[in-house]
Amino acid sequence: MASSSSSSSNSPCAACKFLRRKCQPECVFAPYFPPDQPQKFVNVHKVFGASNVTKLLNELHPSQREDAVNSLAYEADMRLRDPVYGCVGVISLLQHQLRQLQMDLSCAKSELSKYQSLGITGHA
């Protein structure tokens, strides 16, 4: 949910406040970094840098920017929690769980096929 640019309310967005600059009405950060969520910008700035994020947002359609900011904020948060693996640690864990479930499903199906080969339906 994008809040309207905070510059009109004299309260700079979290990005402009952190960067100590005037929050202009056309500020690319303001809709996604409201003043009441300062940590979101601090994290994104620490991991990606404000100028990289500005470039990335300017290359996107405005309708895609909120999703982009939220995915950057998630990635930044993960990188600060786990500086070695970040998001990639989450991916590794999910891939491991996926392989485990695939094995469990394969076992269950193999077990089922033994019953089915006996010509009995399980729908008793």
Place this chain on the structure above:
Amino acid sequence: MASSSSSSSNSPCAACKFLRRKCQPECVFAPYFPPDQPQKFVNVHKVFGASNVTKLLNELHPSQREDAVNSLAYEADMRLRDPVYGCVGVISLLQHQLRQLQMDLSCAKSELSKYQSLGITGHA
């Protein structure tokens, strides 16, 4: 596999070559950005910025730096392929597959329990 610092062979590492600076023997990038993989540094620099990566590597134990660089390179590659969602798109996809597999496994187990309640073993 960390290659030795390329500064000794007069060939700067991919990072120093890109940043047009002298590759010193103690260069923090050299072991992880060999000259024959220029794109790896270009991607990481474009998404995270060289100074952020330098800070992050300097805060880690040398034994953790290679994994950190490889996870940053993967994240950067994903962000360039999918500027809106990056790695988080991969996580969403894996979570979706995981939920699907959990439902499939739950169905298979429920089916199995019907056979088992008939008192028949499937080990025919």
